[in-house]
Amino acid sequence: MENDKKIDAIIVGAGPSGIACALTIKRGGYNPVVIEKSSHIGVKNLFGGAVYLESIKELFPDTYKNFPYERIIKKHNYVIFNKDESLSVSYKKNDENTISIYRRNFDSRLADEAKKEGVCFAIDTLVVDLIIKDKKIIGVKTEYEEIYAPIVIVAEGFNSLLLNKAGLKEATEPKDAILGVREVIKLQSDEINKRFNLKDNEGAMYEFFGGLNKENEDVPLAMGFLYTFKNNVSIGVGVSMENLKNNKITPYEYLDRLKNNEFIKPLIEGGELLEYGAHSIPEGGYKKIPKLYHNGCMLVGDCANLVDSIHFEGTNLAIKSGILAGKTAVIALNKNDFSEKVLKNYKKELYKSFVIRDLKTYKSVIETLFKRRESVFSYYPKKIIEFFNIFTTPDNIPKKDKYRNFLFSFIKERKLKDLTADVISFVKCILEAVI
Ligand SMILES: Cc1cc2nc3c(=O)[nH]c(=O)nc-3n(C[C@H](O)[C@H](O)[C@H](O)COP(=O)(O)OP(=O)(O)OC[C@H]3O[C@@H](n4cnc5c(N)ncnc54)[C@H](O)[C@@H]3O)c2cc1C
Structure with missing residues (x-):
């Protein structure tokens, strides 16, 4: 890689977390290099389609509106199915905080903004290993060469091959x-x-x-x-x-x-x-967050499992974690100390932010949804729709009898142990969320 300037930080991965981190380090007065395996930034990255703008606003308070968004999401719809019957709730919002956007457009725009401010990108370059010496991460090995820097930020996304290989993150269970x-x-x-x-x-x-x-x-x-x-x-x-x-x-x-x-x-x-x-x-959420910092290294975005799947939010958490790791990298560079003692500040700040606080709010939800999935994704959707069927069907049966039968149907159809487990699980999730 040709670069005359001294490299102060290496960021592996030019997704939203990596670019946000590099930009923050650059703005702190240092020279980061982002290494990306794809030949065009964002071209292979894929997501559903919505970005929540708060974290983008933090990075670009004056220009976030110029991002190449597709539409401003105004209608949030939640639909329950039972075969071909459905029940939908539609909420119309008046704010402009959620946009739909293509990942390739989003990531490449982020990269263009970062380049304008002087961030250097090395594209088409696969990082194959982290270089570790005396329990410190001191650089990376690419397909072509070894590159050294006092601090390495891993932003490689969820597959986390580098972190697994270096023993910094356990392999993910299905x-x-x-x-x-x-x-x-x-x-x-x-x-x-x-x-x-x-x-x-x-x-x-x-x-x-x-x-x-x-x-x-x-x-x-x-x-x-x-x-x-x-x-x-x-x-x-x-x-x-x-x-x-x-x-x-x-x-x-x-x-x-x-x-x-x-x-x-x-x-x-x-x-x-x-x-x-x-x-x-x-999907592991709060309970599966790996160690976020090591001597000479921090983990940001999806490779640190920072996704809130209840709200389909990942990009904004990735950007926020990138910003916070970037700020800690600047502190470490100012002090010329890249030990865990300084880098643990990243964890402290992340735990104070909405990122970890939101993940903690839902800490048992995914586990519960998995365990109670027959109830959540099949039985109760069916019962909710059955209720609306009763509610919207005028016939000769008195409504009181129908409601009573509906209530008794839970006892007839479900084992007491299933009903109890459902109630206990949901109450536990609600209590965890509010206490
Ligand atoms: C189907 C789907 C739908 C989603 N929908 C939404 C949604 O609607 N809204 C939302 O906010 N989030 C959504 N997400 C989540 C969101 O996409 C992620 O949380 C976010 O992209 C994480 O960003 P990141 O920078 O951590 O990682 P990534 O975006 O995965 O970026 C990692 C980058 O690192 C590069 N890289 C990896 N390994 C190496 C290596 N060894 N060397 C060099 N480069 C490397 C990759 O090429 C990639 O560019 C969705 C995800 C999926 C899969």
Whole structure:
């Protein structure tokens, strides 16, 4: 790598966390280098489609509105399925805090902004190892050469091959990962506005619960999503790797089931498939955060498992962690001390921020959803829809009798131990969230 200046920090990975970190270090007066394996920044990165702008505003308070967003998400929709019946809740917001955007556009714009401020990128370069000497990380080995710097920030995303290889993170168990598969489907902008009841550049996002398993199949921990772009919609499902391993049903089959649901079919009908892809997402949450700092090294973004899958938020947590690690790197560079004693400041700041506080709020939720997945993704969606069926069906049966029968049906259909386990689990999650 050609670089006349002394390298103060190496950042592995030009995703949102890595770029935010590099920019923060540059703004602190030092020279970071971002090493990225792809030949074009963001080109292989994939996500659902929405970015929550708070962290971006922190990085670019004056220019965040110029990001190449597709639509401003104004409608948040939550839909429960039971086969082809559905119940939806739609919330119309008036703020402009959530945008839909392409990852390649988002990441490359972040990189362009960082380059303008002097951050150096080495693209098309795979980092194959961290260089460790006397229990300190002192640089990286790429396919081409060894590069040394007093501090290395690992922002390599969820696969974390480098961290696993260096023994800095345990291999992820299937139950702590989700596989997300997503398609982009082309539709005319007017058609999107008509089908989703949107005006101009307004956008909509959907989260779907239930309806993905057939009778007698194990119920997966799985959720669907859909985001509107200017001329496309992005639709996908996230399925627990543990279920994929055991059920032997491909994630694309789940996605097909979602696309063929009577609620969704008319929304995407006639659209042209433009792209599809798959990527894994950390699901372990608060309990699976690895050690965030070592002598000479910090971990940011997905490789530190910083994803809030309850709200489908990852990018904003990645950026915030990058900013906080960048600030700690500047403190370490000012002190010329890269030991854990100084770098633990990153953990302290991250634990004070919304990133860890949110993950802690939901610390048992994913585990509970996995354990109680038959209840959450099959039984209760079915019962909620059954209730609405009763509520909207006038017939000769007195309503009081119908409500009573509905209530008794829980006792008839469920074992007492299942009902008790459901109630205890949900109360535990609620208490953990508020106390
Ligand atoms: C299907 C799906 C849907 C999602 N939907 C949303 C959503 O709607 N909203 C949201 O906020 N979040 C969403 N997320 C999560 C979000 O994409 C991530 O949380 C976020 O991208 C994490 O950023 P990062 O910088 O930590 O890692 P990444 O974005 O994964 O970036 C890591 C970078 O490191 C590079 N790299 C890796 N290894 C090396 C190496 N050895 N050498 C050099 N370079 C390397 C990669 O090429 C990549 O550019 C979704 C994720 C998935 C998979």
